Amino acid sequence: MEKVREKKTGRKGQKQRHTKRMYYLRWTRHERIQHWLLAGSFIVLVFSGFALEYPESWWAWPFITLAPAVDLRGTLHRAAATLNIALALYHLLWLIISPRGRGQFRFMILRKQDFRDMLNMLRYNLGKTTQHPRFGHFTYWEKFEYWALIWGTIIMATTGLMLWFENATLRLVPLKVIELATVIHLYEAILASLSILVWHFYFVIFSPAVYPMNFSMITGYLSREEMLEEHELELSFYENTEPIPTNEPR
Amino acid sequence: MGRMMRLAGIAGMIVLFSCTLCLAQSNEECQECHDDPEATGENERRGEYSVYVDDEVYSNSIHGDLDCIECHEELEGVDFPHDEIETRKVECGLCHEDAVAEVSHSVHSPKFRDRAPDIPGCSDCHGVHDILAVDDPASSVSKANQPRTCAVCHADEEITERNRIVLPDVISHYAESIHSRLIRSGNTEAATCSDCHHGHEILSPLEQHSTIFKPNIPKTCGACHEDALAQYDISLHAQSLNAGNKDAPVCTDCHSEHDILKPENPAAPTHGFNVAVEVCSPCHASERLAKKYGFRWRQVKSFSESYHGLALRGGKSTVANCGSCHGVHDILPSSDPRSRINPANLQETCGACHPNATENFARGSIHFTTELAENKLTYFVRMFYIFLITVTIGFMFIHNGLDFVHRVRILYRNKYPDLLPHQRSV
Structure with missing residues (x-):
């Protein structure tokens, strides 16, 4: 598994600085593509979905003014949903068949330690202890978020498909179930959107530790400082093995 | 003197006699004066006014064959110029008795x-x-x-x-x-x-013989719109109206009065986009009327919040509006076997848009609300979600808020090591 990589930068003939800096692979290109496809489909789903629930809001104008006749909103929502579900299925397949996926999945499994970490983090932030919890490859907030995402996707895809193919659904179940699916789809959407906004965006954007953003989902790498901050246990694991020195990128 | 009087008397008799001879004053004679566009008369009522009569206009009019004096009776046998005669307003009622009688109580x-x-x-x-x-x-x-x-x-x-x-x-x-x-x-x-x-x-419209007296309006419109009237007549609205309910709608309550537009016109209140808000809401979203007549007044709200209503508000024209399911003129309560929304007919009604609709369409309410009385499962699921969202997002705010404050404090301490709050001089 590629964990540490030498970054060679600087154009040809240019003098390279030789400060030793370590870069740790966080996300492979393949994982980053998955993330951004998910992010894209999620944003489109949220926008086109809440535009249905709040049709008179100012931000729904593209759907209201541009193309009411061709149902741009519904078409976009279903297109993004298709991408989202396809991605979820692909992700599942990847978790099963790819060694990297299986490895990442093993890191993702929730353990008691994660809940202890969370409590310790709260205690640390409240000043009850000076001991900052040390995290491995995935912090507890990343794990919680991942599993919430899996759960949310299952719920949203199930209820969403029921509502998309309402005629097929109603051949099997009474109208009451459609009511239920409608309510769940709305409230799960509110929960998911707020979670992304409050939880995910804090850790990758608004936290003073990473602001303006954690670039690893673009570059794929974390610096040693960043590793020390959020993945100290993983870092110490790497540093017990032989680290590969790299040149500082420009 | 006596001679003079006698002469005048004779002259007068001659004039009178000659007038009786030429009793039928011809229109040509009148036109000798009245053909002049400058000709004016004067009286107290109208002041100075034109007495010009365009011969061509008059002879082309429906009354063109009539003599002037047939209407201007008081001038019959009067010699010109009839300065002394106070001309009266023409009384059309002499011939048009019915019309004048009708106007007189209008x-x-x-x-x-x-x-x-x-x-x-x-x-x-x-x-x-x-x-x-x-x-x-x-x-x-x-x-x-x-x-x-x-x-x-x-x-x-x-x-x-x-x-x-x-x-x-x-x-x-x-x-x-x-x-x-x-x-x-x-x-x-x-x-x-x-x-x-x-x-x-x-x-x-307050007179019960009026064509626009509320209960008469269906008949007035139905004179041309026979099919609509026939459908309306079986509706609950018509039944209610005939039972003496003055709140029951007639044609104009939904179609408006003078500015009636085709339902296909997006500006019409009866257009699919507007019908819920402009046509049905005024009564069916009225708490007062609902209380008075015992119908459910949240139906418009529950429609507006359903997928059909939301998509319609968002500009999708292919979703159901009120009329798609309830009908338009022949609206009947679901208890009526002829009603489109009678459970027995729902498969057909829903089937208009949802092909092969099954009896499952009748198992549940299309006007579903999240109230406990309507659907317990939906109610509790919604309550659970509201609880879950509050607790989860609330916890996230606390968790991240604490982290943020802690980090900001460290940043501050590193940036201004000598300016910790308790060291700051006031």
């Missing part, structure tokens, strides 16, 4: 003159010497010209205010209507003012 009755000074007489609508047959397109009261003729008063701001005419914009409203548009495009069947209001017997 809103235009002369007896209302003290209240409404501008009440029109016959000539105000029909003209004077230029009266044409109603079916003559050039007539001032022809189908196409009526709105213009009525507009003289009914679109005049001063007159409508002075005479307390309740609806001041009827003419401009009518001009937008499908009726007006059809007439202007040459359709002679479409309704003009008198088709609904009657020509002479124009009555207040």
Whole structure:
């Protein structure tokens, strides 16, 4: 598994600085593509979905003014949903068949330690202890978020498909179930959107530790400082093995 | 003196005698004076006024064959110039008894003159010497010209205010209507003012013989719209109206009055996009009426919040509006076996859009609300979610807030190591 990589930068003939800096692979290109496809489909789903629930809001104008006749909103929502579900299925397949996926999945499994970490983090932030919890490859907030995402996707895809193919659904179940699916789809959407906004965006954007953003989902790498901050246990694991020195990128 | 008197007497007798001889004053004789466009008369009522009569206009009018004195009776046998004779207003009722009788108990009755000074007489609508047959397109009261003729008063701001005419914009409203548009495009069947209001017997909507008295409106419209009337007659609205409910809607309550548009027109209240808000809401979202008559007043709200309602509000035209399921003119309660929303008929009603609809469509309410009484499962699931969202997002705020504050404090301490809050001098 590629964990540490030498970054060679600087154009040809240019003098390279030789400060030793370590870069740790966080996300492979393949994982980053998955993330951004998910992010894209999620944003489109949220926008086109809440535009249905709040049709008179100012931000729904593209759907209201541009193309009411061709149902741009519904078409976009279903297109993004298709991408989202396809991605979820692909992700599942990847978790099963790819060694990297299986490895990442093993890191993702929730353990008691994660809940202890969370409590310790709260205690640390409240000043009850000076001991900052040390995290491995995935912090507890990343794990919680991942599993919430899996759960949310299952719920949203199930209820969403029921509502998309309402005629097929109603051949099997009474109208009451459609009511239920409608309510769940709305409230799960509110929960998911707020979670992304409050939880995910804090850790990758608004936290003073990473602001303006954690670039690893673009570059794929974390610096040693960043590793020390959020993945100290993983870092110490790497540093017990032989680290590969790299040149500082420009 | 005596001789003079006798002479005058004889002269007078001769004049009188000659007049009786030429009793039938011909129109040509009148026109000797009245053909002059400059000719004027004067009286107390009208001051100085033109007495010119265009011979050609008159002879082309519907009365062209009549002699002047047939209307201007008081001038019969009077020698010209008839300065001394106080000319009277022509009494159309001499021939048109019925019309005058109808007008006399209409809103235009002369007896209302003290209240409404501008009440029109016959000539105000029909003209004077230029009266044409109603079916003559050039007539001032022809189908196409009526709105213009009525507009003289009914679109005049001063007159409508002075005479307390309740609806001041009827003419401009009518001009937008499908009726007006059809007439202007040459359709002679479409309704003009008198088709609904009657020509002479124009009555207040409060009079029970009026064509626009609420219970009579379906019949008035149904004169042309027979199919709609037949459908309306079986509806709960009609049943309720006939049972004496003055809140029950008639045609105009949904279609509006003068500015009636085709339901296909997006500006029409009966258009699919507007029907819930503009047509059904005023009654069916009224808590007062719902309480009075015992119907559920949240139906419009629950529709607006359903997928159908939301998508409709968002501009999707293919989703169901009120009329798609309830029908339009023949709306019946779900308890009626003929009703489109009777559970037995739902498969067909829903099936219009949802092919092969099964009986599952009837198992649940399309107007579902999240109230406990309606659907317990939905209610508890929603409550659970509200609880979950509050707790989860609340926890996230606390968790991240603490982290943020802690980090900001560290940043501050590193940036201003000598300026910790307790060291700051005041």
